[in-house]
Amino acid sequence: xxxxxxxxxxxxxxxxxxxxxxxxxxxxxxxxxxxxxxxxxxxxxxxxxxxxxxxxxxxxxxxxxxxxxxxxxxxxxxxxxxxxxxxxxxxxxxxxxxxxxxxxxxxxxxxxxxxxxxxxxxxxxxxxxxxxxxxxxxxxxxxxxxxxxxxxxxxxxxxxxxxxxxxxxxxxxxxxxxxxxxxxxxxxxxxxxxxxxxxxxxxxxxxxxxxxxxxxxxxxxxxxx
Numbered sequence: 001x002x003x004x005x006x007x008x009x010x011x012x013x014x015x016x017x018x019x020x021x022x023x024x025x026x027x028x029x030x031x032x033x034x035x036x037x038x039x040x041x042x043x044x045x046x047x048x049x050x051x052x053x054x055x056x057x058x059x060x061x062x063x064x065x066x067x068x069x070x071x072x073x074x075x076x077x078x079x080x081x082x083x084x085x086x087x088x089x090x091x092x093x094x095x096x097x098x099x100x101x102x103x104x105x106x107x108x109x110x111x112x113x114x115x116x117x118x119x120x121x122x123x124x125x126x127x128x129x130x131x132x133x134x135x136x137x138x139x140x141x142x143x144x145x146x147x148x149x150x151x152x153x154x155x156x157x158x159x160x161x162x163x164x165x166x167x168x169x170x171x172x173x174x175x176x177x178x179x180x181x182x183x184x185x186x187x188x189x190x191x192x193x194x195x196x197x198x199x200x201x202x203x204x205x206x207x208x209x210x211x212x213x214x215x216x217x218x219x220x221x222x223x224x225x
Contacts, residue, residue: 040075044068044202047085062100063089069147072206099150099160106139137179141168144178144208152216174215181207
């Protein structure tokens with residue numbers, strides 16, 4: 001992926017810099033920043049839900065994840081998160097759906113594989129189960145890369161998906177960190193349902209997005225100029 005396709009406005013201010021610029025200095029400014037950060041995560045969670053429903057789920061999930069990722073990439077630096085979300089949601093609606101469509105196909109195939117595993121016994125079951133787990137892990141990592149990749153690069157369907165399918169191998173450390181974040185979110189969904197409802201999708205987009213964004217930065221920096 002070429003560096004020339006990165007968006008021009010990609011703010012990367014650190015937390016300390018943001019706290020220093022807060023209206024209230026010192027520890028009070030830090031508390032206000034944290035509260036604003038959590039509030040924005042809750043808002044983004046609502047945005048992603050509404051964006052998904054606005055497209056009838058099938059046509060809304062991809063654009064909603066893409067637009068949500070655009071908002072969490074800026075977080076407290078974003079002056080109008082709701083406007084940004086819906087602007088990105090509308091602007092990339094059909095492209096987002098075209099690039100997201102393979103996930104629906106894979107999801108159906110994985111569901112059928114899961115049903116088949118329950119019907120099998122012995123070594124065949126073990127082989128199918130191992131393949132299913134590997135496919136789930138691979139798909140999960142690709143899905144975490146998807147929003148940042150489609151936001152950052154204006155590439156065609158084939159080239160985008162060739163890159164996405166290789167992402168779990170491009171940075172093993174990033175892949176491991178992404179899976180840890182996904183595991184934390186899954187535990188939250190299981191044992192802390194209220195936190196999951198309020199922050200589940202948005203925290204996942206923010207945390208994995210930071211990891212993926214840093215990895216894409218390094219990949220772009222390694223490209224010949």
